[in-house]
Amino acid sequence: MSYFDNKDALARIQAATDYPLERGDDGWVVGHFFESRLTSVFQPVFDLAERRVVGHTGYVRSGPVGPGGDPRAVTPLGIFALATEDPLLVRLDRLCRTVHALNYFDRAPGDLVLHLGVQARLLESVKDGHGRAFERVLDLIGVETLRVTIEIPPEVNQDRRLFKHVIVNYRARGYRIACTHGGRPDDWMVDLGSLYPDVVRLDAQALRQPGSRALVDVIHRFGASVLVRDVEREEDVSTAVRAGVDLVQGRFLAEPSHDVGGVGARAAGRLQHPGYAW
Numbered sequence: 001m002s003y004f005d006n007k008d009a010l011a012r013i014q015a016a017t018d019y020p021l022e023r024g025d026d027g028w029v030v031g032h033f034f035e036s037r038l039t040s041v042f043q044p045v046f047d048l049a050e051r052r053v054v055g056h057t058g059y060v061r062s063g064p065v066g067p068g069g070d071p072r073a074v075t076p077l078g079i080f081a082l083a084t085e086d087p088l089l090v091r092l093d094r095l096c097r098t099v100h101a102l103n104y105f106d107r108a109p110g111d112l113v114l115h116l117g118v119q120a121r122l123l124e125s126v127k128d129g130h131g132r133a134f135e136r137v138l139d140l141i142g143v144e145t146l147r148v149t150i151e152i153p154p155e156v157n158q159d160r161r162l163f164k165h166v167i168v169n170y171r172a173r174g175y176r177i178a179c180t181h182g183g184r185p186d187d188w189m190v191d192l193g194s195l196y197p198d199v200v201r202l203d204a205q206a207l208r209q210p211g212s213r214a215l216v217d218v219i220h221r222f223g224a225s226v227l228v229r230d231v232e233r234e235e236d237v238s239t240a241v242r243a244g245v246d247l248v249q250g251r252f253l254a255e256p257s258h259d260v261g262g263v264g265a266r267a268a269g270r271l272q273h274p275g276y277a278w
Helices: 007-015 078-081 086-105 122-123 133-139 154-158 162-171 190-196 204-208 213-223 234-243 262-272
Strands: 021-022 027-032 036-047 050-061 113-117 149-150 176-180 199-203 223-227
Touching: 007 133, 021 086, 021 176, 027 086, 036 086, 050 086, 050 234, 078 262, 086 113, 086 122, 086 133, 113 223, 122 154, 122 162, 122 199, 133 154, 154 162, 154 176, 162 190, 204 223, 204 234, 213 223, 213 234
Parallel strands: 050 113, 113 149, 149 176, 176 199, 199 223
Antiparallel strands: 021 027, 027 036, 036 050
């Protein structure tokens, strides 16, 4: 039974946020922030070894998604620009993650992981207990925190103290951690030891640089998976395969969309190219 079949449960979920939620005629949850109606799209993350979808990254959209969308819709950057004060940003960021969780876990099979970004300003303004409010939402819908990968924004890499503090907070609550690597094999992240992230993200462009295979090997020695994002062309996939990358994501494989299930099966066909030397 979906958690939406229980009106009391939905009421408790709404009480955990600062803005009203509703379920639209299409079945998708919408959150309200000022004049914007916020919903979700998801882009699949593919495992290269298994050649299948193992999770999705959630992105916020404002207004109807699809052809002929609302001309009044605000871009994701525009939405967060509305949150001019830190307390407002914290509530907006939590609202977006709540909307993504409700939309995703109502549809995704039990082995898929949801990747969610957080705003750097939120990590700076919340001193302790990162992930606690979102954990309460997950508890209400019966989802364990280990099915969520928190993506730490690259701006936080500049503040090592905050970076480590955030990882400790989220790890204590069972979340998986992803971060964006600077692209150099000698990056300071090697000093993290047991705090090394579960997933390290690289841009596809980084794999075209000398030493990319050595960088992937360093990341693997810490037990982390390498996720290459912004895969825009077939060459990016073959380069990722040769470098020993674990996960790939990008528009060459699938656009962000409402289709949590079917898009993965269709896009997986693009990973069957005989030139990839599996």
